[in-house]
Amino acid sequence: MAVHDVKPRPVVSKKDALVREMLERVADKWTLLVIDALEGKRDVRFSRLREAVGDVSQKMLTKTLRQLERDGLISRRVHAEVPPRVEYTLTPLGDSLGAAVCGMWKWVDAHVEDVERSRRKYDAPAQR
Amino acid sequence: MAVHDVKPRPVVSKKDALVREMLERVADKWTLLVIDALEGKRDVRFSRLREAVGDVSQKMLTKTLRQLERDGLISRRVHAEVPPRVEYTLTPLGDSLGAAVCGMWKWVDAHVEDVERSRRKYDAPAQR
DNA sequence: TTCTATACTTCCCTTAAGGAAACCATGGCG
DNA sequence: CGCCATGGTTTCCTTAAGGGAAGTATAGAA
Numbered sequence: 001m002a003v004h005d006v007k008p009r010p011v012v013s014k015k016d017a018l019v020r021e022m023l024e025r026v027a028d029k030w031t032l033l034v035i036d037a038l039e040g041k042r043d044v045r046f047s048r049l050r051e052a053v054g055d056v057s058q059k060m061l062t063k064t065l066r067q068l069e070r071d072g073l074i075s076r077r078v079h080a081e082v083p084p085r086v087e088y089t090l091t092p093l094g095d096s097l098g099a100a101v102c103g104m105w106k107w108v109d110a111h112v113e114d115v116e117r118s119r120r121k122y123d124a125p126a127q128r
Numbered sequence: 129m130a131v132h133d134v135k136p137r138p139v140v141s142k143k144d145a146l147v148r149e150m151l152e153r154v155a156d157k158w159t160l161l162v163i164d165a166l167e168g169k170r171d172v173r174f175s176r177l178r179e180a181v182g183d184v185s186q187k188m189l190t191k192t193l194r195q196l197e198r199d200g201l202i203s204r205r206v207h208a209e210v211p212p213r214v215e216y217t218l219t220p221l222g223d224s225l226g227a228a229v230c231g232m233w234k235w236v237d238a239h240v241e242d243v244e245r246s247r248r249k250y251d252a253p254a255q256r
Numbered sequence: 257t258t259c260t261a262t263a264c265t266t267c268c269c270t271t272a273a274g275g276a277a278a279c280c281a282t283g284g285c286g
Numbered sequence: 287c288g289c290c291a292t293g294g295t296t297t298c299c300t301t302a303a304g305g306g307a308a309g310t311a312t313a314g315a316a
Contacts, residue, residue: 018240045293046292072245086293107225118200188303
């Protein structure tokens with residue numbers, strides 16, 4: 001009724017917002033693939049990473065890596081050499097995220113069939 | 129060397145593709161919020177759902193729900209009444225996804241601080 | 257007959273994502 | 287002096303996402 005009632009539902013708390021943001025981050029096209037590609041390895045070079053991830057554009061890989069670095073999930077080490085060499089490694093935090101994501105990965109892995117079956121059924125030309 | 133060698137790296141297997149797709153799906157702006165809003169409830173109406181999720185546009189809510197239905201994660205029941213009534217409920221499959229996602233949710237919840245700290249550090253005006 | 261509420265659907269428009277390709281800096285090599 | 291490789295950055299362009307608003311169908315109430 002009063003001015004402060006203009007937006008009656010804050011909709012999301014600050015934390016919720018961050019959670020949502022992180023979920024989006026985690027699920028954007030490349031982040032997970034990068035984390036996956038880095039898991040269990042150390043000091044992976046940009047080019048190797050690019051090969052491992054698949055068909056990322058250079059731009060997107062760079063961007064993704066910067067974001068991950070900013071969030072403290074990977075470390076970036078530049079070697080002052082003549083053909084430049086930059087190596088990426090998961091931080092402990094990044095590792096733990098990898099583990100958490102693993103649960104989802106497993107779910108998908110376990111239920112691909114279910115989902116596909118459901119889709120086929122849904123897409124089937126309406127009987128009759 | 130031969131013709132079939134044109135694309136030497138399939139980059140992703142069929143399953144990988146689906147996994148990636150599901151991850152993207154899960155992480156699009158609304159899916160998780162919808163699943164979250166449906167957890168532990170039954171027969172939630174469209175409008176209630178919309179309130180619960182936040183500021184979704186009608187269009188996006190509908191689209192998201194269709195996708196979830198197609199994937200077998202929610203059930204959609206239409207009541208032939210005069211003000212139409214449609215109710216949504218998580219299927220067991222949807223429930224299990226909710227549980228799987230929970231792991232990530234917890235991770236984010238547990239590490240928001242770490243991430244924020246890292247960001248502040250990263251964004252800090254370069255010392256000196 | 258007109259109005260109402262609900263759950264869509266469709267159209268239009270703006271913004272954002274993201275790829276391609278070109279450019280840059282580096283220092284040793286031939 | 288070109289030229290190479292690596293890891294970027296920048297520009298341009300196309301596509302996709304997604305919001306707003308209007309339209310649709312429905313049967314009963316008034």
